[in-house]
Amino acid sequence: MYDRRVDLRSDTVTKPTPEMRRAMYEAEVGDDVYREDPTVNRLEEVGAARLGKEAGLFVTSGTQGNLIAILTHTQPGQEVILEQESHIYYYEVAGSALIGGVQLRPLQGKDGALDPAEVEASIRPDNIHYPDTGLIVLENTHNRAGGTIIPGENIEAIARIAARHNLPLHLDGARIFNAAIALGKPVVELARPFTSVMFCLSKGLGAPVGSLLVGPRDWIEKARKWRKRLGGGMRQAGILAAAGLVALEKMVDRLAEDHENARRLAEGLGNLPGLSVVPPQTNMVLVDVSATGFSAPTFVARLAQYGVLAVDMSPSKVRFVTHKDVDREDIEYALRAVEKLIKGD
Numbered sequence: 001m002y003d004r005r006v007d008l009r010s011d012t013v014t015k016p017t018p019e020m021r022r023a024m025y026e027a028e029v030g031d032d033v034y035r036e037d038p039t040v041n042r043l044e045e046v047g048a049a050r051l052g053k054e055a056g057l058f059v060t061s062g063t064q065g066n067l068i069a070i071l072t073h074t075q076p077g078q079e080v081i082l083e084q085e086s087h088i089y090y091y092e093v094a095g096s097a098l099i100g101g102v103q104l105r106p107l108q109g110k111d112g113a114l115d116p117a118e119v120e121a122s123i124r125p126d127n128i129h130y131p132d133t134g135l136i137v138l139e140n141t142h143n144r145a146g147g148t149i150i151p152g153e154n155i156e157a158i159a160r161i162a163a164r165h166n167l168p169l170h171l172d173g174a175r176i177f178n179a180a181i182a183l184g185k186p187v188v189e190l191a192r193p194f195t196s197v198m199f200c201l202s203k204g205l206g207a208p209v210g211s212l213l214v215g216p217r218d219w220i221e222k223a224r225k226w227r228k229r230l231g232g233g234m235r236q237a238g239i240l241a242a243a244g245l246v247a248l249e250k251m252v253d254r255l256a257e258d259h260e261n262a263r264r265l266a267e268g269l270g271n272l273p274g275l276s277v278v279p280p281q282t283n284m285v286l287v288d289v290s291a292t293g294f295s296a297p298t299f300v301a302r303l304a305q306y307g308v309l310a311v312d313m314s315p316s317k318v319r320f321v322t323h324k325d326v327d328r329e330d331i332e333y334a335l336r337a338v339e340k341l342i343k344g345d
């Protein structure tokens with residue numbers, strides 16, 4: 001048996017810190033549907049200001065935040081342009097089609113980034129046969145591409161296209177703080193080109209629950225009504241928001257450690273035979289394991305026998321995600337486990 005459990009499946013597995021638990025215990029609360037929860041109100045204000053937007057909305061999850069954003073930006077029958085490996089297209093259970101009645105128009109990206117010319121060519125001209133384009137969505141960092149950072153010039157180019165066509169631009173910024181820390185840039189700068197941004201408190205930032213949707217004040221008021229309609233009007237949610245405030249105030253700068261651990265993991269894996277590793281930009285390491293003779297699912301299952309957990313992203317690719325609940329020793333342990341697995345002992 002193994003002597004450690006190193007969970008590198010996702011940064012969603014992070015547990016709240018003692019400081020978060022204390023803040024939750026002590027949180028001042030009220031009925032947030034009446035807008036009377038001071039802690040939720042503060043989180044929404046602080047979160048919006050942090051991203052440089054007018055207003056914020058505390059939502060139950062990133063998936064709910066993205067769905068509310070699409071519902072608020074579009075009308076049924078419209079089309080939404082996004083990347084074909086994006087979280088919204090890949091992992092959000094077709095919610096926007098089912099509930100929003102929109103059609104998703106996936107475009108192939110490169111390392112998660114869309115080609116601006118292709119985005120522009122995909123905006124529907126006026127024609128009786130066509131749906132109207134209602135929204136463009138980008139994802140930064142890009143999850144399935146391996147936590148990649150979308151280049152600023154690429155975002156600016158797409159934002160200019162959106163503006164020219166009078167289209168809103170939404171950012172699935174679940175891990176926008178990872179991008180900001182990796183670039184050494186204020187998150188405001190990364191959020192500026194977007195009409196609205198969703199980001200997660202519950203991933204690398206370590207809060208137990210919740211995401212924030214931020215954008216223009218009148219737009220957020222419409223989003224608030226969609227949240228209620230979807231059953232996301234929570235009552236004494238300050239208990240959760242309190243942890244979110246600690247996440248925003250205390251947990252952002254330390255993401256650099258996760259990036260450092262990802263680099264160390266990638267370097268160690270790259271030295272092992274049969275593994276082809278993409279150098280990580282943030283906290284994710286994608287590894288092609290096909291030359292080891294194992295399929296990705298088998299690799300993941302065998303590795304779990306050593307107590308090291310990862311996920312298979314395709315038949316040949318395995319993903320490792322670093323986060324606050326794995327330290328350098330855990331990374332070294334994971335590397336020894338992978339080495340044993342490959343060498344067959």
Ligand SMILES: *Cc1c(COP(=O)(O)O)cnc(C)c1O
Nearest residue numbers: 061062063064087139143172174
């Ligand atoms: C995790 C994630 C989401 C969804 O967040 P949940 O809180 O898990 O619903 C959305 N977009 C991206 C890019 C993500 O990685």
